Amino acid sequence: MIKILLVEDDLTYSRIIKNFLEKNNFSVDALTKIEDAKVYLDTHQPSLIITDFRLPDGTGLEVLRYSKEVLEDIPVLLITNYSDIRVAVKAMKMGAFEYILKPINPDELLLTVNEALEGANETPKKKKKSAPKSDEDYIVGKSDTSKHIEEHIQLVAPTDLTVIILGETGTGKEYIAKRIHRKSSRSHGQFVAIDCGALSKELAGSELFGHVKGSFTGALDNKIGHLEAAGGGTVFLDEVGNLSYDIQIKLLRALQERKIRKIGGNQEIPIDIRIIAATNEELLQQAKEGTFREDLYHRLNEFTITALPLRERKEDLMVFANQFLEQSNQKLGKNIKGFDADAVHIFEKYTWPGNLRELKNIVRRAVLLSQSEYIGINSLPRELIDEPVTKALEETSNVESADFKTSQMLQEKEMIIRVLQEVKYNKSKAAKTLGIDRKTLYNKMEKYGID
Numbered sequence: 001m002i003k004i005l006l007v008e009d010d011l012t013y014s015r016i017i018k019n020f021l022e023k024n025n026f027s028v029d030a031l032t033k034i035e036d037a038k039v040y041l042d043t044h045q046p047s048l049i050i051t052d053f054r055l056p057d058g059t060g061l062e063v064l065r066y067s068k069e070v071l072e073d074i075p076v077l078l079i080t081n082y083s084d085i086r087v088a089v090k091a092m093k094m095g096a097f098e099y100i101l102k103p104i105n106p107d108e109l110l111l112t113v114n115e116a117l118e119g120a121n122e123t124p125k126k127k128k129k130s131a132p133k134s135d136e137d138y139i140v141g142k143s144d145t146s147k148h149i150e151e152h153i154q155l156v157a158p159t160d161l162t163v164i165i166l167g168e169t170g171t172g173k174e175y176i177a178k179r180i181h182r183k184s185s186r187s188h189g190q191f192v193a194i195d196c197g198a199l200s201k202e203l204a205g206s207e208l209f210g211h212v213k214g215s216f217t218g219a220l221d222n223k224i225g226h227l228e229a230a231g232g233g234t235v236f237l238d239e240v241g242n243l244s245y246d247i248q249i250k251l252l253r254a255l256q257e258r259k260i261r262k263i264g265g266n267q268e269i270p271i272d273i274r275i276i277a278a279t280n281e282e283l284l285q286q287a288k289e290g291t292f293r294e295d296l297y298h299r300l301n302e303f304t305i306t307a308l309p310l311r312e313r314k315e316d317l318m319v320f321a322n323q324f325l326e327q328s329n330q331k332l333g334k335n336i337k338g339f340d341a342d343a344v345h346i347f348e349k350y351t352w353p354g355n356l357r358e359l360k361n362i363v364r365r366a367v368l369l370s371q372s373e374y375i376g377i378n379s380l381p382r383e384l385i386d387e388p389v390t391k392a393l394e395e396t397s398n399v400e401s402a403d404f405k406t407s408q409m410l411q412e413k414e415m416i417i418r419v420l421q422e423v424k425y426n427k428s429k430a431a432k433t434l435g436i437d438r439k440t441l442y443n444k445m446e447k448y449g450i451d
């Protein structure tokens with residue numbers, strides 16, 4: 001039976017999730033604290049972790065970080081209470097598989113659990129990222145920017161040039177890389193995606209280049225690295241700015257000489273790969289500051305493609321939203337026809353910090369929740385609807401020039417409003433969720449003028 005670790009300190013919630021998953025034939029071990037989860041992960045190998053964001057001894061991000069350290073390829077789902085998409089985006093960047101907003105919808109939970117487990121072994125070992133299953137999944141978009149990206153993909157794909165793809169998280173860098181691979185003469189070979197941000201410092205060399213038996217403690221056998229294994233195919237180095245200096249030197253050599261040497265080995269092994277690298281950092285800036293080798297930067301940068309954030313390609317927004325709706329309809333067996341005018345208006349106003357990944361997630365959730373033919377604001381999470389309010393608040397208070405305290409107060413006010421809405425204005429529940437007593441909550445509500 002597939003084993004799941006659940007880290008949730010709200011015992012009622014924990015029991016509901018555990019019972020629900022057990023009814024669906026999963027075995028669930030439930031814990032309430034990060035420290036206990038760490039001890040558990042030292043001795044157990046669950047296939048999936050579901051963790052709440054707010055825990056008594058820290059945040060779920062710590063569970064995520066630790067799990068990536070001890071178990072390389074374990075999917076982690078983060079439950080966030082305050083609909084804080086920025087936390088969710090950070091979690092995704094740290095390697096979380098998906099985030100789920102409270103209040104949890106059981107169908108959504110089950111769907112996400114199954115998606116996370118799809119392809120994951122029962123005993124996880126290797127890091128692998130999700131990639132488009134087929135080219136049919138890929139949406140081109142209709143903005144000029146999208147058309148340019150498509151032209152560039154078509155232009156560079158048949159060559160063997162190394163490509164750097166720049167862009168914020170969730171803008172589709174991996175999707176672009178995979179499309180280049182599919183349109184290239186290497187399409188019959190493998191597409192190997194490596195998340196350089198998730199490679200441990202000690203093992204990065206061995207993962208990329210391989211090692212010979214006995215070259216370090218734990219090297220019990222000869223190992224073939226990804227660069228050799230992907231022979232004839234394409235290697236996608238995501239978050240390439242995270243590679244250590246040593247590895248950068250080795251990679252530069254590999255690219256220049258088209259040969260690698262395994263860790264602890266003397267033999268030169270020819271490699272036949274194309275590299276596509278991606279970063280959401282200012283790699284050139286890093287190169288200038290000396291944290292990323294400039295020679296490697298130039299070697300990688302034979303061609304650049306920039307994936308713009310969704311907020312700068314508004315024309316594409318509804319094209320993607322409608323396609324995601326179609327995909328979700330198919331997957332969930334629903335027949336939602338589209339979005340109503342209010343939903344479209346809210347979509348257009350929102351800033352989409354998690355870009356296409358966030359849009360897809362929100363559309364999928366809305367399709368799942370929607371009771372009517374057209375998705376309306378009732379099926380959208382609060383953060384989308386509240387964002388303009390938050391922004392107006394920030395603008396009137398001119399947060400940029402205001403001191404830190406003002407900004408903290410604004411955040412606190414916003415959080416109290418959100419929690420109150422979430423618990424339908426039950427003050428005891430709100431106080432409990434916020435981790436303060438009722439009296440403090442009343443004082444704060446008065447201070448911020450919340451009715």
Ligand SMILES: Nc1ncnc2c1ncn2[C@@H]1O[C@H](COP(=O)(O)OP(=O)(O)OP(=O)(O)O)[C@@H](O)[C@H]1O
Nearest residue numbers: 137138139168169170171172173174175356357360
């Ligand atoms: N062109 C596209 N067509 C359809 N879906 C897309 C496209 N680009 C991105 N997506 C959706 O957005 C999600 C995120 O895309 P992707 O993983 O390629 O982003 P990324 O920029 O590599 O993110 P990160 O920097 O966080 O690794 C994908 O899983 C997919 O669902």
